[in-house]
Amino acid sequence: MERMQTTIDIINAKHQSHHSQKKLQKIFSQVEQKPFIPHPQYRQPHLMTLAGHFWPRDKFIPEHLTEERIFQTDVEAKVLAHCHWQPNRKNIATLVMAHGLEGSSSTHYMIGTAIKAIKLGFNVLRVNQRGGGGTHYLSPSPYHPGLSDDLRAIVKELIELDQLSEIYLLGFSMGANQSLKLAGEYGESTPPQLKAICAISPPIDLAMVTRSMHRPANYFFEANFLRVLHRSLRRYHRFYPTRYDVSQQWQAFTLRRFEELFTAPCNGFSSVEEYYTLASSNRLLDKIKIPTLVIHSQDDPFIPFKMFEEARFSATTALLSPINGGHMGFLQGQVDEEDRYWSENRALEFFNLLRQGT
Template identity: 25%
Template sequence: MNQNSIEAVNFTPLAGLHNPHLQTLLPRLLRRRVHLKPHWQRLDLPDGDFVDLAWSEDPQGAKHKPRVVLFHGLEGSIRSPYAHGLMQACQQQGWLSVVMHFRGCSGVPNRLNRIYHSGETEDARFFLNWLRSTWGEVPTAAIGVSLGGNMLACLLGEQRGDIPLEAAVVISAPLELEPCSVKLESGFSRFYQYYLLTQLKKNALRKLRAWPDSLPVDLLQLKGFRRLRDFDDAVTSRAHGFVDAGDYYRRASAMPLLKQIETPLLIIHAKDDPFMTDAVIPSHEQLSASTTYQLTTHGGHVGFVGGSLRRPQMWLEQRVPQWLTPWLEATT
């Protein structure tokens, strides 16, 4: 099952709609409503801050079920189409799922003078160990999407202590941050940069209003940012101990850590992902023996919409549970 190879995968995009931008945007049209009624929980962190959890159901009555943890993308949340879509798919399998919102991403500003970033693994490590100690030992898997996927790959690659996961899936992750930052400054990809930067500014503004002086910029500086790199230079890097955006991109990219991963891992990328370049496609030598790498021709960024206009199908919601089943069901 662990092929340690790069190969094309049988994903067929929706007829006539294989364009990467259409693939990227379609899930927002097809998954507009959140049908799940999440059970919310606040988890206090060791440093005095918190993260908010959104469960597919009350974990108190579902402690015996296999668990799936989801780490969202930049400024994502349970409201992101891929998040509640994958949670529904897990629910249909009889699994308990939970989104760990990165600091400040649940709609409530976090308390401390920091936020989150692509290589910040300590919150996820604490959360996974808390899951095991609080809700018991059951088969557990993690899914990381985009920024959350890079973070999850970093966590797995660091291998510091026991990571309580049977398996993991990383989807559309910017495994090399620098070339992805450059890609978002050209062509139609600038649309995504504009959208993400707008969301980052809104979140930062909300935080500054709740906690003045909690970020290393003021409102005037915040309004002046035109690129994601500007935000990473002034906010992300300075709030987390990096020299600048370039230093952050180098030190937070997961690519150099892939070879060290021991947990069974599936990485899914689309070759036409408008957020990325070929620089994020690892070579055979960069992958560990426990990693399966699947590269599709089409799919966009966290898109992968197949089927027909009358019956569109979310391929990720089929492929991810299919791949995870052997590890989550083996010991139950």
């Protein structure tokens, strides 16, 4: 049976440590008060996905408001973040954002969400994944959907060096899986400064996603992702020629084959099956202890909703699952005080309600 469009699922509502369940339920209920009403011309999931990407929007942030910062995330890796600080930053809530595959800190949803968050009074960090935005020179190893260690290092530095006391983490697609995986890995040891997470269109079961991506209906999108991955691989080979053997690159004509030949071995996994298992966040979802909002459409063309129906969520997690939305599309047709980017607005509303202690 199809779920109601406005239903928000609060899974296994038992006790939890950071917020009372009653208060958290109230916040989740407030977030669902603005259901997703899709743009009437883009109800088809592939069109919705494309419309969300190409719809014109404000993408201008003055340079004088932006600070570039390098984070050392492990012994050999660094990532570049673009930071937007409010006055008296230590006492201000901070939003850290992680982009998806083929994205960067300059991708439209990263900038668009940052503009709205800045207006709400948040500090904002737009983080490039390893190699994102042409930063291959900063890290000899590439990003992948299970790379939660970089986000962990960034959160740790913001707490210890910047002395920030209120951090919110927002992940998109690949970055959403990383964010959920990080929260599950933290478990009972979650830093008290990390207040909440929102994951938009997260690929929580990578094996299932790869199979779905290879369906004929998704041929165009798989080909585009492969184009981006092959281009990134060539750039890594240019900077680190002895580390990357591209002689087999011609064989990687499907996403699974690319992950088997390059993604898994380049990131220390013994096989593509081990990579799919260990990099997926679904095995850790029930260990999340902080307020978490997952936003995923039931018609996502790449990430089957079945994986969310089978997932074991924690008591502090809510799943907001409209019938329509595509993959990170969520372009709404009715606009009052908001822009058309419904999922971004629900994420910011969720964080703002928590920040206000509603």
